[in-house]
Amino acid sequence: MPPRLRRARGRQPLPPAATDTAQHLLxxxxxxxxxxxxxxxxxxxxxxxxxxxxxxxxxxTASIGLIVVHTAILPLRIRRPSTLLGEGxxxxxxxxxxxxxxxVAIIDAALSPVQQRNLELAWGCKVIxxxxxxxxxxxxxxxxxxxxxxxELAHLDYxxxxxxxxxxxxxxxxxxxxxxxxxxxxxxxxxxxLIGDRIARIRKELEQVRRTRGLHRVARGRVPFPVIALVGYxxxxxxxxxxxxxxxxxxxxxxxxxxxxxxxxxLLLPSGRRAIISDTVGFISELPTxxxxxxxATLEEVAEADIILHVRDAAHPDSAAQRADVIxxxxxxxxxxxxxxxxxxxTIEVLNKADLLGGIANVPTRPGAVAVSALxxxxxxxxxxxxxxxxxxxxxxxxxxxxxxxxxxxAWLYEHGQVLxxxxxxxxxxxxxxxxxxxxxxxxxx
Numbered sequence: 001m002p003p004r005l006r007r008a009r010g011r012q013p014l015p016p017a018a019t020d021t022a023q024h025l026l027x028x029x030x031x032x033x034x035x036x037x038x039x040x041x042x043x044x045x046x047x048x049x050x051x052x053x054x055x056x057x058x059x060x061t062a063s064i065g066l067i068v069v070h071t072a073i074l075p076l077r078i079r080r081p082s083t084l085l086g087e088g089x090x091x092x093x094x095x096x097x098x099x100x101x102x103x104v105a106i107i108d109a110a111l112s113p114v115q116q117r118n119l120e121l122a123w124g125c126k127v128i129x130x131x132x133x134x135x136x137x138x139x140x141x142x143x144x145x146x147x148x149x150x151x152e153l154a155h156l157d158y159x160x161x162x163x164x165x166x167x168x169x170x171x172x173x174x175x176x177x178x179x180x181x182x183x184x185x186x187x188x189x190x191x192x193x194l195i196g197d198r199i200a201r202i203r204k205e206l207e208q209v210r211r212t213r214g215l216h217r218v219a220r221g222r223v224p225f226p227v228i229a230l231v232g233y234x235x236x237x238x239x240x241x242x243x244x245x246x247x248x249x250x251x252x253x254x255x256x257x258x259x260x261x262x263x264x265x266x267l268l269l270p271s272g273r274r275a276i277i278s279d280t281v282g283f284i285s286e287l288p289t290x291x292x293x294x295x296x297a298t299l300e301e302v303a304e305a306d307i308i309l310h311v312r313d314a315a316h317p318d319s320a321a322q323r324a325d326v327i328x329x330x331x332x333x334x335x336x337x338x339x340x341x342x343x344x345x346x347t348i349e350v351l352n353k354a355d356l357l358g359g360i361a362n363v364p365t366r367p368g369a370v371a372v373s374a375l376x377x378x379x380x381x382x383x384x385x386x387x388x389x390x391x392x393x394x395x396x397x398x399x400x401x402x403x404x405x406x407x408x409x410x411a412w413l414y415e416h417g418q419v420l421x422x423x424x425x426x427x428x429x430x431x432x433x434x435x436x437x438x439x440x441x442x443x444x445x446x
Contacts, residue, residue, distance in 0.1 A: 031066035229305035233322035234282030241374035315356035
């Protein structure tokens, strides 16, 4: 006998499917992490080992307070439309989950609504796929208004296709309007309409957020200082590096997705040049498409950066695969016009966590890469020098004659450029200066 469901009365702000998240049901519960595994195809040189992928899924699960009591790697020969897994695998896991008294099963793969529902019926516990798990983590960590809106939008997009899981009384219909009557709209249609209305409102609010961020970027452009963006796989140590470079106290934990909302601080480089550095959300393999779209405003900070620091966990066994995942996302941004197609030309690869390998001397690096330990500070001076050099590469050579009494313009050139030569005469000071294109244009306009 199925449990009684609450009857919907009147117009609710959102249907239960949109609010029935793991946050209300999962805290402190016993969980299983199941890793469906497909052998990589020919030509796929960079791929994750099944055990490494399972460990990442366990880390994601533990980060929302679930207690992992059972894990399994299940080879997939064919993806079954009904359950994804084979019949024998479903049956074997049913006994294992019951023996471990599991309340929540995490499937580290994308499940269709039908697959999710069938597995819940077969196993008698709640089932969450990779997309739902990541959405739950983002929902817990988002701290700003922008982050909360982005998470809610992504969650509503995800839940809209899963309304059937929360409403089993779809035959119930509401009456029509006016004198003609008619069958009216089904409950699921009403719920989809309510979610659609809320999605439209959130998108309007996010558009306002993007406009505000655009105004901030314009204001920074008037300063202007070079902008440096930290990107990289989640838990690569971006926030620790951000704190080490700027002296800030941004939350930095050995935890997946510890940072969701972008943070910006000033950075003083060895040349005396000032820059703005931005700490952004970490990437992850198979990032849900709902989140890629919803977090566009966060990724815009990367698109506007003069220098991109690609931070990698050099000590991670899957470091190469993580690098490939980040590059795939950046290439996608370049293809849709969000990012400069030549983004790789102003990117510096930062191999972090050298302390776990015994120091920067033990970190294998490719040309142009810099090995550091954000925790101990080793290699940070070399990184700052590399940033300085990369900014200088983008500068243009210019020559100006400044009146001796025009101290303000002279000071501006020293502050924003690199003075290579100076020759003082009675009527003019002759300067040869390196300037960023935006600085040169601004100086010559004035």
